[in-house]
Amino acid sequence: MSFCKCFHFFIIILQVFAAIAIFSLADSSLTQNQLFTNFLDTAKKPEFFDWMVKIRRKIHQFPELRYEEFETSKVIRTELDKLGIPYKHPVAVTGVIGFIGTGKSPFVAIRADMDALPIQELVEWEHMSQVPGKMHACGHDAHTTMLLGAAKILKQHEQEINGTVVLVFQPGEEGGAGAKKILESGALKNVSAIFGLHVLPTLPVGEVASRSGPMMAGNGRFEAIINGKGGHAAIPHTSIDPVLAASNVVISLQYLVSREADPLDSQVVTVAKFQGGGALNVIPDYVIIGGTFRSFSTESLEHLRQRVEQVIVGQAAVQRCNATVNFLDEASPSYPPTINDGGLHEQFRDVAENLLGANKVHFDKPPVTASEDFSFYQKVIPGYFFFLGMQKASNDHRAHFVHSPYLVINEEGLPYGAALHASLAVNYLEKYLQDGPMAEGKYRDEL
Numbered sequence: 001m002s003f004c005k006c007f008h009f010f011i012i013i014l015q016v017f018a019a020i021a022i023f024s025l026a027d028s029s030l031t032q033n034q035l036f037t038n039f040l041d042t043a044k045k046p047e048f049f050d051w052m053v054k055i056r057r058k059i060h061q062f063p064e065l066r067y068e069e070f071e072t073s074k075v076i077r078t079e080l081d082k083l084g085i086p087y088k089h090p091v092a093v094t095g096v097i098g099f100i101g102t103g104k105s106p107f108v109a110i111r112a113d114m115d116a117l118p119i120q121e122l123v124e125w126e127h128m129s130q131v132p133g134k135m136h137a138c139g140h141d142a143h144t145t146m147l148l149g150a151a152k153i154l155k156q157h158e159q160e161i162n163g164t165v166v167l168v169f170q171p172g173e174e175g176g177a178g179a180k181k182i183l184e185s186g187a188l189k190n191v192s193a194i195f196g197l198h199v200l201p202t203l204p205v206g207e208v209a210s211r212s213g214p215m216m217a218g219n220g221r222f223e224a225i226i227n228g229k230g231g232h233a234a235i236p237h238t239s240i241d242p243v244l245a246a247s248n249v250v251i252s253l254q255y256l257v258s259r260e261a262d263p264l265d266s267q268v269v270t271v272a273k274f275q276g277g278g279a280l281n282v283i284p285d286y287v288i289i290g291g292t293f294r295s296f297s298t299e300s301l302e303h304l305r306q307r308v309e310q311v312i313v314g315q316a317a318v319q320r321c322n323a324t325v326n327f328l329d330e331a332s333p334s335y336p337p338t339i340n341d342g343g344l345h346e347q348f349r350d351v352a353e354n355l356l357g358a359n360k361v362h363f364d365k366p367p368v369t370a371s372e373d374f375s376f377y378q379k380v381i382p383g384y385f386f387f388l389g390m391q392k393a394s395n396d397h398r399a400h401f402v403h404s405p406y407l408v409i410n411e412e413g414l415p416y417g418a419a420l421h422a423s424l425a426v427n428y429l430e431k432y433l434q435d436g437p438m439a440e441g442k443y444r445d446e447l
C-alpha cells in the first residue's frame with residue numbers, strides 16, 4: 001500500500017469512527033428523551049395514577065401542621081418500604097431522606113414539603129380535610145405524592161441511574177424553615193444540585209413556568225410594641241398617646257419602598273397588624289403593630305430589616321413613645337429570596353421542552369413576592385424551582401390560589417410532577433458525568 005492509499009484508508013477509518021461516535025451521541029440523547037417520555041407514560045397508567053391519587057387524598061384528609069407531620073411521614077415511609085427504597089428518619093423531626101441509585105456520587109436531590117396550613121377547608125368533596133381548622137391549602141399533599149411517584153419510577157429504572165438520587169421529604173415549609181433544619185442535619189452536605197416544584201392552580205395541567213435568577217421574594221416578619229402612657233381620652237395632654245405614634249410609624253414605614261428603594265429593585269413593606277386599646281374613651285398604654293417586608297435580594301432584605309427597626313424606634317420617639325421590635329427569628333425565621341441557578345435553568349428547559357413541548361414551558365413568568373423556604377437550599381446548593389400546572393379546568397380564570405380555603409387542584413397534574421422530578425434527576429446525573437457539575441456544586445464520594 002502506497003503512502004497515499006494508506007492515508008486515504010486512515011481517513012476513511014477516522015470517518016467511520018466519527019460517524020459511529022455521532023450516531024451513539026444522537027442515539028443516547030434520543031434514548032434519554034424516550035426514557036423521560038416513558039416515565040410520563042408510566043405515571044399516567046391507570047394503576048400508577050390511581051396509586052398516586054389514593055396517597056394524595058389520604059394525606060389531604062389528614063393534614064398536619066409544621067413539625068407535626070408524624071402520620072404523613074409514616075405514610076411516606078410505608079410507601080418507601082414497599083418500594084424497597086432505603087431512607088434516613090427522623091431528619092428535622094418528621095423529615096425523611098430516601099436514596100435511589102448507586103449510593104455513590106454524584107448526588108442530586110429532589111424535594112417535597114409535607115406540611116398543611118391552619119385553614120378550615122371550605123371545599124365540600126368526598127375527601128375533604130377531616131381535621132377541623134387544618135387544610136392542605138398549599139398543595140403540599142400533591143408535592144409529597146409526586147415525589148413518591150418519582151421514587152417509584154426511579155426505582156424501576158435504578159440500573160440506569162449514574163449516581164444517587166436523594167429524595168427529600170421535608171417538614172415545616174409554612175413559616176417553619178424546615179429546609180434550614182434539613183440542611184443543619186447535614187443530610188445533604190454532598191449533594192451537587194437540588195430541584196423542587198410548587199403546584200400552581202392557575203396554570204393548565206401539562207404546563208410549567210419558571211425563570212432563571214430571582215423567582216420568589218425573600219421575606220422577613222416583624223412585630224413591634226409601641227409603649228406610651230394611657231389615660232382618659234378627654235384629657236390627652238396627661239397621656240402619651242401610642243395610637244397616634246403607631247399611626248405615624250405606619251405612615252413612615254411606607255417611605256422605605258416609595259422613597260428609599262430603587263424603583264427597579266422591587267420591595268414590599270406591609271403593616272398587617274394594628275392592635276391597641278378597647279374602650280372608646282381610654283388612651284391605651286401600648287399598641288402592637290406587625291407585618292412583613294420582602295425583596296428579591298439578600299442585601300435589600302437585610303437593609304429593609306435595619307430600616308424597619310430604625311423607623312419604628314425613631315418615629316415612635318418623636319412622639320415620646322418607646323418601641324421595641326421583634327423579628328420573630330425563632331418562631332418564624334426570615335426566608336431568603338428564591339434564586340434559580342442559570343446552568344440548571346438550561347437543563348430544565350431541555351428536559352421540560354422535550355417532555356411537554358416548547359409551548360407548554362413558560363419562562364416569561366414575572367417573579368412573585370410570595371416566599372418559599374426552598375431558598376435555604378439554594379444558598380448552599382445550586383438549586384432550581386419551578387411551578388407545575390394543576391388548574392382544575394382549562395381556562396378557569398376563577399381558580400382559587402394557594403392558601404385559599406377553596407383551593408382545588410387537578411389531580412391529572414400528578415403524573416407530570418412525578419415524571420419531571422424523575423427526569424430532571426436522571427438528566428442531571430448523566431450531564432454531570434459527561435460535563436461535570438452544571439453549577440458550582442461540591443464533589444465528594446460519600447453522602
Ligand SMILES: [Zn+2]
Pocket residue numbers: 138174402403
Ligand atoms: Zn404555602
Ligand SMILES: [Zn+2]
Pocket residue numbers: 138139140173198
Ligand atoms: Zn407551598
